Amino acid sequence: MSYRLVEMVLQSSIADPTEVAVMIALAHHADKFCSCYPSIQRICQLSRYKERAVQGAIKRLSDRGVIAVKTGGGRGGASFYTIFPSALNPAANAPIKDDKPRSKCAVSDEETPQQMRETPHLTTGNPAANAPEPVKEPVKNQAKPCEREASPDRTQAIRDAIISDLGLTGRELNTRGVFVVGGMDPHNLSMSISVWGGHGLNDEQIIAAIRGKIASERAKDAGFMPRSVKLFDGPVADFAKRLAASGAPARPQEFATPEAADAKAEIDREWAELGSRSDAEAAAKREALMGRYRNLKAASGM
Incomplete structure (x- = not known):
């Protein structure tokens, strides 16, 4: 399984739950080239959807260019599927690599260590100092x-x-x-x-x-x-x-x-x-x- 590919599916713009489940099932079998050849029955088993729904999702994904399907191109006559990471994430042109665990002390992409250590200047004024105190409004029709x-x-x-x-x-x-x-x-x-x-x-x-x-x-x-x-x-x-x-x-x-x-x-x-x-x-x-x-x-x- 490519955990990176699964993560890309979950973070993609695919909204249909059947399509997401089918993509997860394909990613479960995908090799380092983002290809696999599971049977329809296996995809149904992993996605928890019936064959008709799975076939419909595969067709829609193929029509949008998210995957390519070669009928009978896999082992045992199964269809051969190729997932295109660039269709899930346009910036994903790098090859899929195995995930590595992140350090618990990792810094987010939006912050640098210097930004994390910065504190507001002591002489900075408080713009809300002269604001009136909030007044609590009574809650009406609160049900038990x-x-x-x-x-x-x-x-x-x-x-x-x-x-x-x-x-x-x-x-x-x-x-x-x-x-x-x-x-x-x-x-x-x-x-x-x-x-x-x-x-x-x-x-x-x-x-x-x-x-x-x-x-x-x-x-x-x-x-x-x-x-x-x-x-x-x-x-x-x-x-x-x-x-x-x-x-x-x-x-x-x-x-x-x-x-x-x-x-x-x-x-x-x-x-x-x-x-x-x-x-x-x-x-x-x-x-x-x-x-x-x-x-x-x-x-x-x-």
Whole structure:
């Protein structure tokens, strides 16, 4: 592995997470000439992406001149890849060398030892000496911790549901060593859950709205993967608005039996999958779902 090449990839302007992961996988196998011939399966294994996404990333990188691909030019008929460091960093014309550990006492590029030892002159005036003292403004509407964040158990349950709906295991990491979907750590996710719950939805409805957004996006792109859970803020809010407009309570009464609760969850899921469609078919589907909901309430004695 060329650690210098990996570092160049991480510091490059490549923004697409799939492309970054593929470049890291190629750098993992690259020799001193920045060339390698791993199989597509091996690149998928290292990048944690499926073959379709990997093939798309390779094509885009090749089209931009970041890499060159010679089909069947590697050992065993694998494609032969060459990485161009100059495309990652225009000033990188020097050959790739093995990294050497830096001294703990190293001086940064921006500072010289003389600059580090310099201290302000004792006679230098203080321009802020006559400035008025800052006045602390009162903080308004400061929420209590319990109002800002969801409980750990609730956060974990919704996190597990989102990971399952995305078809992930929860162990997928990006090039920075964190989960591929941003905002899924306990603190940030609990804050998002509080925002979603603020629309008057219960957890099942929140999950249904998220599931509907995922289904809608993957109908257009089978490899869709959100960069952050913030993507679901809009769909959850829209889901709550549509429920309110339909006359259905945003936070329904609890059903007496698990079967009835499952039936209600299925209604929520189908409702979310309709998204923002306003065509006649979607309107008829919503009307049918409302009929099922009313029948379910009547059968449950509600």
